[in-house]
Amino acid sequence: MHGIKSIAAIAGLASLAVASPVEKRATPGSFQIKQVQTGQKLAVGAVAYQKAYQKYNKAVPAVVAAAAQQGAVTATPEQYDSEYLCPVTVGANTLNLDFDTGSADLWVFSSLLPSSEQAGHSIYNVASGKKITGDTWKISYGDGSGAAGTVYADKVVIGPVTATTQAVEAATSISSAFQQDTDNDGLVGLAFSTINTVSPKPVTTFFDTVKANLTSKLFAADLKKGAAGVYDFGYIDTTKYTGSIVYTPVDSSQGFWMFTSTAYSIGTTKTSASISGIADTGTSLLLLDASIVTAYYKKVTGSKNDSTQGGYTFPCTATLPDFSITVGGAVRTVPGSYMNFAPIDNTGKTCFGGIQSNAGVGFSIFGDIFLKSQYVIFDQTTSSPRLGFGQQ
């Protein structure tokens, strides 16, 4: 768990590690999930049918298991919602991994690391995998953290969704930030496989590996403020949002879930502006153009852009305005109460803002501060990817 250290360091920026666009390669070997007819009702029935077998500890018939390829996995926040960790079975081990829609590598702490760097973590024992000779990987994230290693083919299970042969990137070296972050045993990249860092050829993300066998080719993030949420794979849980889902096209040319909003509101004051940004579950904060950030904190008494803290701070008792964007013609709102990210020290007097500048990034980053206010659907059901936002 994080102690109070530089909050800005915890908050992190989106992964800026991009590979040159290359043709996608199938993951090594094949996996045994059979194609099923799409159709929500079939899956709901199959899931109920599967549960009946599981209740009496009987083997689930393959066709039932395949039809049930959908389901939820719990996402538990670290302190201050700095990241969200989900249990994932990799080979014979279960690890707590950070699902990151801002990068495309599934990498894990492994038995190849020096034992001192394994301390405090669940690790993947590569003995269960098949080494992919010649493949290596190396990734660095916007917050300066990073990792590198080699690649194995092994089984990966997330909720009830199984990839029997997934490329698992086993770490042989990790940065100090990851060594210290003992809740985090690695990442599941859920951006587009074009930015996977495996060399000489990128491998597919977990989602790309399994999507053809999901009831619907999508996953959804239901992250929460200060509470465990879920990632749904293969279906939309219509109980997770109010009103309707609004969809917007995604430009995946940089490998991210990038979209454009046409206006923003601070409190009830609306301003037309074209904001291009990425939906990034691996970034804690909401990073926007400096002009918007300055305008936001003008409405916060006692706020200041404090270079010693790395960004805008304010009294922890401050009242914070709501922040909304207009996307797909609909307004989606982050309540002001979500905008207090964390105290800067143990006195709890001064707090670090959830909205900060995107200076140096080149686009905006709709990280957890924004995403936890929505049910977010990462949709590849058609050849044009899209994002869906349901207000919570």
Ligand SMILES: CNCc1ccc(Oc2cccnc2)o1
């Ligand atoms: C807190 N630094 C270690 C760490 C945990 C998760 C990640 O990965 C990141 C960081 C920033 C943006 N996207 C993914 O780094």
